[in-house]
Amino acid sequence: MVLDEAYAEYVTSSDYPNSLELIKKHPNLMVTRTFSKIYGLANLRVGYGIAQQELISQIQKVRQPFNVNGIALECAYQALKNNNFVQKSIELNEVGKKYLLSELSKINCTIPASQGNFLYIDFKSIDGVKLCQELIQQGVIVRSMKSFGQNSAIRVTIGTQSQNEIFIKELHECLKKL
Numbered sequence: 578m579v580l581d582e583a584y585a586e587y588v589t590s591s592d593y594p595n596s597l598e599l600i601k602k603h604p605n606l607m608v609t610r611t612f613s614k615i616y617g618l619a620n621l622r623v624g625y626g627i628a629q630q631e632l633i634s635q636i637q638k639v640r641q642p643f644n645v646n647g648i649a650l651e652c653a654y655q656a657l658k659n660n661n662f663v664q665k666s667i668e669l670n671e672v673g674k675k676y677l678l679s680e681l682s683k684i685n686c687t688i689p690a691s692q693g694n695f696l697y698i699d700f701k702s703i704d705g706v707k708l709c710q711e712l713i714q715q716g717v718i719v720r721s722m723k724s725f726g727q728n729s730a731i732r733v734t735i736g737t738q739s740q741n742e743i744f745i746k747e748l749h750e751c752l753k754k755l
Contacts, residue, residue: 580608583624584693586615586663587670593692597627604629607636614694615666616656621649670694673735680745684752697722699730703755711751717744 580596596608611624623645626636656662677696681688687699700708705728709721722730733744 578603578606580606582608583611583614585610587667587694588692589667589671590692600628604631607632612653612656615663616653617662617666618649618652618656621652623649623653669737670735673738673741676738676741677733677735677745680741684748695732695734697730697732699727700752701729703729703752705729705731707755708751711754712744712747715747715751717747719744 580599582596585593585596600606600608607626607628609624609626612621613619613624626633628636674691674696678688681696681698685701687701688696691697699722706721706723709719709731712719719734720732722728722732735741736744
C-alpha cells in the first residue's frame with residue numbers, strides 16, 4: 578500500500594493522521610513525499626519514500642540505479658535546510674486560501690475543505706471545460722476536473738496575492754460569458 582503525502586507540509590488540520598505511526602502498524606505501507614510542492618522543485622522530479630526496512634529492502638532490489646540525478650539531490654538537500662522558505666510558503670498558502678475562499682463565497686459554487694495548495698471548485702451548472710478554456714484565453718491556467726468525472730468543476734492552485742486577484746477578476750469575467 579502507498580500513502581501519497583505530496584501535500585503533507587501544507588496541512589494545518591490538527592486531526593491529520595500521523596503516517597509514521599501507521600507505518601509502524603502496517604509493514605506493507607509506504608508513505609511517499611515529494612519536493613515538487615512546498616519546496617518548489619517540481620521540474621527536478623525528486624521525492625522519497627518512508628517504510629519499514631523489509632519493504633525498503635524489497636524495493637531496492639528492483640530500483641533502477643541513479644534514478645535521481647546529482648543536481649536534483651543537491652537541490653533537495655538545500656531545500657531541507659531552508660525551513661524559512663517552507664514557513665513562508667505555508668503562510669503564503671494560508672493567506673491565499675483565505676482570500677480565495679472569501680471571494681469565491683460570493684459566487685454560486687461549492688468548495689470542499691482543502692489541506693493542499695489548491696482548491697477544487699464545483700460550479701454545478703457551468704461547464705468546467707469551457708470555463709478552463711475561457712480562463713486560458715485570459716492567461717489564467719486552471720485544471721478541468723472532467724477527467725475525474727466532474728464536468729462542472731475546476732482545480733485552481735493557490736498563488737501569490739496578485740495571482741489570486743487576477744484569477745478572481747478573470748473568473749468573474751469568464752462566468753459572465755458562460
